[in-house]
Amino acid sequence: MPEREWLADKFEENRGHLRAVAYRMLGSLNEADDAVQEAWLRLSRSDAGTIENLGGWLTTVVSRVCLDMLRSRTSRKEEALDAQVARPRVQTSRRMDPEQETLLADSIGAALLIVLDRLDPAERLAFVLHDMFAVSFDEIASILGRSTEAARQMASRARRRIQGAPAIPKTSLTEQRRVVDAFLDTLHRGDFEGLVAVLDPDIVVRIDEAAGPGGPKEIRGARNWAKGAIAFSRQLSGTVQPMLVNGEVGLVWSPGGRVFRVLRCTFVNGKMARAEIIADPARLRELDLAMLEE
Numbered sequence: 676m677p678e679r680e681w682l683a684d685k686f687e688e689n690r691g692h693l694r695a696v697a698y699r700m701l702g703s704l705n706e707a708d709d710a711v712q713e714a715w716l717r718l719s720r721s722d723a724g725t726i727e728n729l730g731g732w733l734t735t736v737v738s739r740v741c742l743d744m745l746r747s748r749t750s751r752k753e754e755a756l757d758a759q760v761a762r763p764r765v766q767t768s769r770r771m772d773p774e775q776e777t778l779l780a781d782s783i784g785a786a787l788l789i790v791l792d793r794l795d796p797a798e799r800l801a802f803v804l805h806d807m808f809a810v811s812f813d814e815i816a817s818i819l820g821r822s823t824e825a826a827r828q829m830a831s832r833a834r835r836r837i838q839g840a841p842a843i844p845k846t847s848l849t850e851q852r853r854v855v856d857a858f859l860d861t862l863h864r865g866d867f868e869g870l871v872a873v874l875d876p877d878i879v880v881r882i883d884e885a886a887g888p889g890g891p892k893e894i895r896g897a898r899n900w901a902k903g904a905i906a907f908s909r910q911l912s913g914t915v916q917p918m919l920v921n922g923e924v925g926l927v928w929s930p931g932g933r934v935f936r937v938l939r940c941t942f943v944n945g946k947m948a949r950a951e952i953i954a955d956p957a958r959l960r961e962l963d964l965a966m967l968e969e
Contacts, residue, residue, distance in 0.1 A: 682723050686715055689730050693737045699803045700741035702788050702932045710740045734810065738800060738818050745796035785914040786966040788932045790837050793964060801826050802833035837966060851924035851942050852967060855917050858947060859926065862908045870901045875948040886936060886954035900950075919965040927964060934959050 693714060697707035714737040726732045791799055797819050804810035804818075805826075816826040854873055861869035874897035881893050894900045918927045926938040937959060941949040953959060 678723075679719070682718065685729055686718060686733070689733050692730070693733055696734060696803065696808060697737050697741050699791065699807055700738070700799060701744060702792050706744060710737050710744065713737075713740045731814070734804075734808075735814065735818055738804060742796055742800050742818070745799065785916045785929060785932070786918050786927075787837065789916065789918065789927055789929050789934055790964055790966055792933065793960075794833050794836060795829075797821075798829045798833040798836075801829035802837070805830045806834065847942075848919075848924060848967075850945060851940070852917060854942060854945060854947055855924045855926060855940065859915065859917065862904060865905050865909075867901055867905060870905065871897045873946060874901065875943060875946040878946075878948055878950065880950045880952065882952045883955050883958065885956070886952045917967055919963075919967055921963050924967065934964070937962060937964075 690711060693711045694707055697710040698704060701707050701710065714733055717736050718733065723729070791803070794802065800819065801812075801815050804815050805812060812823045812826045812830070815830075816823045819826055819829075821829075857873045858870065860866075861873065876897050877895070878897050878900060879893065879895055880900050882891065884892070894903070914930070915926055915928050917924060919925075920927070920937055920939050923940060923942075925940050927934055928936040928938075935954065937953045939951040939953060939962075940947050953962070
């Protein structure tokens with residue numbers, strides 16, 4: 676068998692693993708496929724005979740490619756969060772349609788992908804490689820160009836952010852989660868009276884300019900907001916996920932895995948008493964988002 680054909684076969688044996696690493700690093704299947712394709716191009720240009728552990732070598736290469744892509748993404752923070760990052764595309768037949776990508780995101784956990792997307796690139800790499808793929812901190816340190824202890828600390832910081840640090844008692848969070856789940860359920864079913872029942876009659880809802888350009892910036896009263904909320908929910912696509920938003924339970928809308936809109940909530944006597952709809956990219960970046968315990 677010609678050497679290049681043998682190398683291609685060996686690469687295909689590792690493709691699934693590399694794609695899984697890249698997807699968790701980047702949160703986008705298209706970008707993950709590009710990172711995997713770049714790993715193949717680097718392998719095809721290398722002296723493969725000198726590589727002792729091909730799987731480990733490829734994991735290192737795809738991780739470095741992903742790290743560069745994340746750093747490039749971070750350097751363009753002025754872009755709106757819902758804009759697709761423009762990148763050169765390598766032609767490949769291995770694209771998945773949006774439905775397949777949604778299924779994969781659901782299998783990993785939409786909330787986890789959202790929180791991963793808010794980590795520093797080095798922290799994300801350290802967490803993904805160590806906690807999800809059992810890569811040693813020595814290997815992670817060599818990818819990052821840092822010490823083993825520094826890599827260990829990055830993974831630890833990422834873990835703490837992902838797990839969250841609620842600033843209020845768990846019993847309160849449990850009650851908040853109950854209200855938010857009921858809110859989301861009635862919204863999906865278009866149950867107007869059910870939605871009104873989980874809202875304080877005098878609820879005040881504030882909407883930033885990016886969330887409602889040209890529309891009202893404040894809505895008062897449960898019945899007034901419920902009508903518009905149900906109408907808007909019918910236009911939603913993508914995942915709406917209960918998460919901790921600055922330490923309290925709220926909702927995060929993340930079509931395509933990128934945070935697009937957040938509902939911050941304040942609760943009084945078991946009802947949603949105040950809410951804020953945030954879509955401004957700069958404000959979204961400042962929010963502390965964490966996963967909720969199941």
